[in-house]
Amino acid sequence: MQHDSTRIHGPKISSIQHVPLPQFYLMELDNGIPVYYINDGSQELCKLDVVFTGGRHAEEKATQARATGSLVKEGSTKMKSSDMSSFFDYYGASYNCRSSLDFTTFTLFSLSKYFSELVGTFRDMVFDPVFPEDELVKFKKNSIERLAMDSAKNEVMSYRYLTEELFGADHVYGYNSTENSLNSLNRADLISFHKHMVEHQICTIFLTGRYSSDVLTELNKNFGQHSYKGDHKIAYQQTRLRSHKKRSPAPNSLQSAIRLGRHFGSKRHEHYAELSFLNNVFGGFFGSRLMRNIREEKGYTYNIYSDIDSMMFDGYFYIASELDKVHVEPALEEIYKEMDMLCTDLVGEDELEMNRNYILGNLLNSVDGPFQAIRLIKSAILNNQDLDDIHQIIQKFTELSAEELRETARLYLKPSEYIEVIIG
Amino acid sequence: MIEFSTFDLPNGLQLIVHQDESTPLVAMNVLYKVGSKHEHEDNTGFAHLFEHLMFSGSKHVKDFDIPIQMAGGENNAFTNSDMTNFYNVVPRENIETVFWLESDRMAYLDINQESLDIQKKVVVEEFKEVCLNQPYGDMWHHMSDLAYKVHSYRWPTIGKDFSHIEKADLKQVKGFYNRFYNPENAIITIAGNIRPDEAHRLVEKYFGWIENTPSSIENELIQTEPPQIEVAVKRLHAKVPAKAIYLGFHMADRMDREYYVADLITDILSNGRSSRFYQQLYKKTKLFSTIDAYISGTLDPGLLLIEAKLHQDADLNLAKESIWTELNRLKETEIDEKELTKLINKLESAHVYGEISVLNKALNLAYYTYLGDPKMINTQMEVYQSITPAEIREITAKLLTEANCSVLVYEPVMDEIQ
Numbered sequence: 001m002q003h004d005s006t007r008i009h010g011p012k013i014s015s016i017q018h019v020p021l022p023q024f025y026l027m028e029l030d031n032g033i034p035v036y037y038i039n040d041g042s043q044e045l046c047k048l049d050v051v052f053t054g055g056r057h058a059e060e061k062a063t064q065a066r067a068t069g070s071l072v073k074e075g076s077t078k079m080k081s082s083d084m085s086s087f088f089d090y091y092g093a094s095y096n097c098r099s100s101l102d103f104t105t106f107t108l109f110s111l112s113k114y115f116s117e118l119v120g121t122f123r124d125m126v127f128d129p130v131f132p133e134d135e136l137v138k139f140k141k142n143s144i145e146r147l148a149m150d151s152a153k154n155e156v157m158s159y160r161y162l163t164e165e166l167f168g169a170d171h172v173y174g175y176n177s178t179e180n181s182l183n184s185l186n187r188a189d190l191i192s193f194h195k196h197m198v199e200h201q202i203c204t205i206f207l208t209g210r211y212s213s214d215v216l217t218e219l220n221k222n223f224g225q226h227s228y229k230g231d232h233k234i235a236y237q238q239t240r241l242r243s244h245k246k247r248s249p250a251p252n253s254l255q256s257a258i259r260l261g262r263h264f265g266s267k268r269h270e271h272y273a274e275l276s277f278l279n280n281v282f283g284g285f286f287g288s289r290l291m292r293n294i295r296e297e298k299g300y301t302y303n304i305y306s307d308i309d310s311m312m313f314d315g316y317f318y319i320a321s322e323l324d325k326v327h328v329e330p331a332l333e334e335i336y337k338e339m340d341m342l343c344t345d346l347v348g349e350d351e352l353e354m355n356r357n358y359i360l361g362n363l364l365n366s367v368d369g370p371f372q373a374i375r376l377i378k379s380a381i382l383n384n385q386d387l388d389d390i391h392q393i394i395q396k397f398t399e400l401s402a403e404e405l406r407e408t409a410r411l412y413l414k415p416s417e418y419i420e421v422i423i424g
Numbered sequence: 425m426i427e428f429s430t431f432d433l434p435n436g437l438q439l440i441v442h443q444d445e446s447t448p449l450v451a452m453n454v455l456y457k458v459g460s461k462h463e464h465e466d467n468t469g470f471a472h473l474f475e476h477l478m479f480s481g482s483k484h485v486k487d488f489d490i491p492i493q494m495a496g497g498e499n500n501a502f503t504n505s506d507m508t509n510f511y512n513v514v515p516r517e518n519i520e521t522v523f524w525l526e527s528d529r530m531a532y533l534d535i536n537q538e539s540l541d542i543q544k545k546v547v548v549e550e551f552k553e554v555c556l557n558q559p560y561g562d563m564w565h566h567m568s569d570l571a572y573k574v575h576s577y578r579w580p581t582i583g584k585d586f587s588h589i590e591k592a593d594l595k596q597v598k599g600f601y602n603r604f605y606n607p608e609n610a611i612i613t614i615a616g617n618i619r620p621d622e623a624h625r626l627v628e629k630y631f632g633w634i635e636n637t638p639s640s641i642e643n644e645l646i647q648t649e650p651p652q653i654e655v656a657v658k659r660l661h662a663k664v665p666a667k668a669i670y671l672g673f674h675m676a677d678r679m680d681r682e683y684y685v686a687d688l689i690t691d692i693l694s695n696g697r698s699s700r701f702y703q704q705l706y707k708k709t710k711l712f713s714t715i716d717a718y719i720s721g722t723l724d725p726g727l728l729l730i731e732a733k734l735h736q737d738a739d740l741n742l743a744k745e746s747i748w749t750e751l752n753r754l755k756e757t758e759i760d761e762k763e764l765t766k767l768i769n770k771l772e773s774a775h776v777y778g779e780i781s782v783l784n785k786a787l788n789l790a791y792y793t794y795l796g797d798p799k800m801i802n803t804q805m806e807v808y809q810s811i812t813p814a815e816i817r818e819i820t821a822k823l824l825t826e827a828n829c830s831v832l833v834y835e836p837v838m839d840e841i842q
Contacts, residue, residue, distance in 0.1 A: 002531075002633060006524065007484055007524070007528075008484055009484075010484070010485070010491055010521060010524045010525075011520035011521055011523075011524055013491070013494050013495045013518055013521055014517045014518060016496045016515055016517075020448070041446070041780070042446065043776050043777070043779060043780055044776065045773070045776055045777060073697075081707075082698070082703055082707070085696065085697035085698035085702070085703070086698040086766075088697075088698075089696040089697065089698040089699075089766050089769075089770060090698075090762070090765065090766045090769065091769055092766070092768075092769030092770040092771070092772055092773035092774075093773065094696070094773075109773075110773070111769075111772065111773055111776065138710075141735065142713055145665070145666065145713050145735060145736060146713070148665050148736075149559065149665040149666070152559060152663075152665055153558070153559075154557075253557060254552050254556050254557045255549075255552055255553060255557045285493070286489050286493075287489045287490060287493045295546055296542065296546075297542065298542075299541070299542040299543070299544075299545030299546050299549070300545075300549075301546075301549055302546055302547075302549040302550040302553050303553075322553050322557070323549065324549065324552070350494075353494065354490060354493050354494045355493075357493065357494055357495065357496040358493040358494075358496060358498075360496055361493075361495070361496025361497055361498070361514065361515055362496075362498070364448055364449065364496065364515055365449060365498070365513060368447050368448065368449055368781075368782075369446075369447070369780055369781065371780060
């Protein structure tokens with residue numbers, strides 16, 4: 001048995017004072033394309049991201065961006081799809097293309113010693129894809145089946161409904177793919193989407209890992225020589241739908257999914273730091289109010305959380321959980337009660353300190369090593385922020401008071417402003 | 425190459441430390457050599473429930489999350505059939521808090537009826553969310569029951585049935601703790617910005633005094649699974665969106681060279697877009713929406729699995745045949761040098777990438793120490809590199825036979841009228 005005071009009270013905990021932001025560099029390729037890069041760490045690996053802005057905003061048809069991103073990997077004018085897979089796999093490398101709501105991102109991940117061998121073929125994939133017809137047929141078939149599979153999941157349906165209810169079922173941030181929209185895609189749609197993307201937009205490049213200077217030279221040779229118009233503009237239409245309740249029964253399922261949400265804004269929103277902090281207290285981590293109350297004290301669910309989903313032009317704040325049908329109403333009551341408490345009472349000093357340290361500790365973790373660090377840099381750059389903005393957010397985290405948190409809660413945790421979706 | 429120092433404490437606790445000065449963080453992992461295979465068949469799911477309980481408080485730590493979050497760190501845990509792992513990552517200045525928490529967890533159980541009841545509810549919800557509310561979510565229940573007759577891998581870690589979890593009582597909790605949560609049954613690994621001698625000093629201070637508790641519980645005898653002699657088949661009609669086929673083949677234990685060969689075989693079949701399943705089955709036939717191969721990765725003899733979901737209009741028998749065609753091709757013809765080099769290059773990338781995070785390093789060191797030797801962390805690539813095409817062919821022929829196969833098939837039933 002140990003009876004000393006360290007055993008009883010635990011060792012002294014230091015507050016986290018400082019989060020060192022990662023050192024990164026900026027260079028321009030011959031054609032003006034910016035490259036943000038980190039060269040650090042001990043593992044001889046590198047990761048290249050080539051990012052085009054546009055995503056859904058540049059669509060003429062729903063799901064055009066997603067289909068283009070998915071099928072761009074299926075071969076270029078110089079190499080057919082299966083040879084391309086064998087080629088990258090042979091060097092132990094991986095390549096991908098993903099399209100999100102706002103961006104299309106091409107990624108190459110490889111051992112640094114093989115980068116020079118690989119970057120040319122990667123370039124061909126980015127600029128000269130062929131979009132084979134039979135691959136599109138396959139993509140549609142797979143996507144439609146997956147859609148049917150996902151539609152059987154209450155959790156997925158609650159997510160789909162929430163975005164539609166928040167932004168509208170035809171809005172760039174609101175719509176979800178349907179069998180019809182997938183079926184209506186044709187090869188010409190992919191070609192035109194891709195052509196517009198590479199000809200009109202300047203891309204942004206991010207490179208990280210530990211590599212020799214040849215990597216930058218090769219990058220310039222392959223991505224620094226083409227021309228582009230750079231005249232792509234995004235016309236964003238803002239929507240604000242009114243709060244309401246949406247319930248959809250799913251009688252054969254064991255658990256119901258709930259999702260509550262309200263509009264917020266992008267990462268540049270004036271209260272982004274405040275709401276991030278408040279989110280942490282409310283439902284952002286294991287020690288949050290929602291988790292402690294609804295999982296750890298009541299045992300209603302395995303998981304409940306809240307989060308901010310921020311896109312380039314807008315965003316929303318939401319709460320999600322899956323739980324037994326009989327727990328839905330009591331859980332909702334508790335969620336609203338927790339909102340109310342944050343609007344009424346001040347968060348205590350201990351809880352504030354715990355949240356602050358947790359957030360800062362998490363940030364430390366999120367910039368540890370070059371592969372983590374580039375994610376922070378990428379998110380900032382793509383959201384038109386610079387390191388000063390990030391410093392300001394961190395500063396806000398370190399000094400935010402209980403009063404400010406309550407003010408934030410009063411602005412964003414009003415139950416009457418939430419859209420409530422319950423499936424099952 | 426991961427460098428590390430090892431220390432054995434008089435109470436049987438093992439400590440392994442890897443120092444990495446480039447990070448502001450330290451990761452600490454505590455592995456307990458207990459998993460679902462140590463459970464009694466009438467009380468399955470207990471090891472995992474117990475992992476949940478270990479966050480409900482000990483004598484001096486009423487709540488595990490508050491101090492670790494206060495320290496700016498994170499902790500979590502996982503349980504599988506062989507082990508239970510608690511892991512923490514904190515800023516280096518607060519590492520001592522983790523020593524305090526983990527040693528209190530090991531020395532001072534304090535579970536009351538209320539916290540047991542709550543965690544039972546949480547775990548039952550987890551069971552429902554993961555196994556019952558997901559299409560194919562009960563696949564492991566059926567596959568392990570089909571493939572194993574006597575070994576306790578015949579139930580999944582979450583438990584055979586959630587009624588087992590619901591009936592767990594405090595007496596069992598206490599017995600389980602005394603039996604398994606002892607210094608001699610634990611491995612501590614630390615990776616990050618800390619000197620090995622400092623880690624050793626702190627382990628001595630916080631864990632060195634803890635004694636092993638004598639246990640009244642007999643260790644469950646884990647029986648050796650006899651060789652399978654004929655194909656085992658189970659057909660399910662379930663609420664799933666499409667037909668699915670799962671094939672499970674018995675293979676060797678973790679320390680056998682065959683384990684590595686089996687792992688490589690699953691890479692040939694399904695690692696990457698140039699893999700055989702991807703190119704020959706996913707791309708060329710119109711039968712599959714996904715197809716994958718992997719090994720269960722257990723310490724005792726495990727399974728090599730093939731998992732295929734079919735397109736809605738695809739024929740089940742045709743799909744099965746085409747999978748066997750690919751498997752047979754591996755038995756008939758040795759893979760060429762180019763394909764083998766590809767596999768090794770892919771493994772090398774994954775291996776190098778796996779050595780980036782301090783948490784991964786701590787987890788891996790604990791795992792290899794549990795296997796018997798932390799030095800294995802640095803020799804894995806060599807084993808893979810020494811595998812020959814002839815060996816791959818030989819092991820394929822040995823393992824991937826019909827008699828050694830458990831076949832699980834899902835077929836969709838129409839929804840009842842709502």
